[in-house]
Amino acid sequence: MSFKRNYLRLLAFSESCSLLGLLFIATLLRKFGDHPHIVKTMGAFHGALFLMLVYSLFSYAYESSWPKRRVMLGIVVMSLPFGGFWFDRKYLSHQ
Amino acid sequence: MYEPFLLLHSWTRWAVLLALIYLLARSALLWRLQKPWTSKDSELLWVFDQIFGYQVLFGFALWLAGSPLVKAAFKEAGLIFDNSLVFFWALRHPLTMLVAFGVFHMGKARAKRSSPEKAARLYFLTLLGVTLLILSAIPWPGLFYGRPLFRWQ
Numbered sequence: 001m002s003f004k005r006n007y008l009r010l011l012a013f014s015e016s017c018s019l020l021g022l023l024f025i026a027t028l029l030r031k032f033g034d035h036p037h038i039v040k041t042m043g044a045f046h047g048a049l050f051l052m053l054v055y056s057l058f059s060y061a062y063e064s065s066w067p068k069r070r071v072m073l074g075i076v077v078m079s080l081p082f083g084g085f086w087f088d089r090k091y092l093s094h095q
Numbered sequence: 096m097y098e099p100f101l102l103l104h105s106w107t108r109w110a111v112l113l114a115l116i117y118l119l120a121r122s123a124l125l126w127r128l129q130k131p132w133t134s135k136d137s138e139l140l141w142v143f144d145q146i147f148g149y150q151v152l153f154g155f156a157l158w159l160a161g162s163p164l165v166k167a168a169f170k171e172a173g174l175i176f177d178n179s180l181v182f183f184w185a186l187r188h189p190l191t192m193l194v195a196f197g198v199f200h201m202g203k204a205r206a207k208r209s210s211p212e213k214a215a216r217l218y219f220l221t222l223l224g225v226t227l228l229i230l231s232a233i234p235w236p237g238l239f240y241g242r243p244l245f246r247w248q
Contacts, residue, residue: 044103059141059148
């Protein structure tokens with residue numbers, strides 16, 4: 001079970017970093033640099049990671065018999081900047 | 096968003112198929128040799144479960160937000176049954192893959208509840224069903240709804 005949890009943590013970390021990259025780097029590069037397609041590319045990358053995270057979170061939560069509220073909280077929180085880090089620290093890092 | 100997701104969906108297909116073929120062969124071997132399904136096998140099945148789940152979600156995102164043929168079907172529902180190309184992309188492909196996904200999860204749940212000796216047989220039958228369903232709904236090149244095997248853009 002620990003490799004599944006570690007995989008979920010890695011996915012949560014990557015997704016959170018990609019969201020921060022999209023919000024704070026890609027948008028700035030589009031506005032001030034000459035990179036018109038960067039938001040589209042980063043957006044697709046982040047979107048794919050988010051979908052992967054949602055599936056893996058549901059799958060892990062089902063196997064670990066998590067309460068539904070925690071799963072819903074995870075989905076909501078991980079779609080916010082820094083939310084993935086918070087969720088990892090609160091629920092994934094010490095189980 | 097549509098093009099990168101299409102590229103990803105096209106390439107993830109190979110990961111799904113490779114994992115599926117390996118697990119099918121593995122479960123057939125264990126069933127034939129009357130050996131139990133091990134925790135290592137379950138871990139590999141989990142890997143397949145993840146890849147297959149991602150693939151279904153990528154496909155769902157394409158279906159819902161991007162595909163021009165599906166958009167046409169949303170605008171005019173009658174097109175689904177009038178145009179076979181629209182029928183395949185708007186209905187047959189997604190529905191068959193969803194059924195395959197459902198069959199996989201139902202079979203997995205049944206096999207989990209059975210003894211390790213019987214599990215290999217149940218996994219083999221489930222994965223065989225999933226393989227046939229997936230193979231029947233992939234847009235193989237040469238068919239009128241065909242797409243390239245390896246998409247580069």
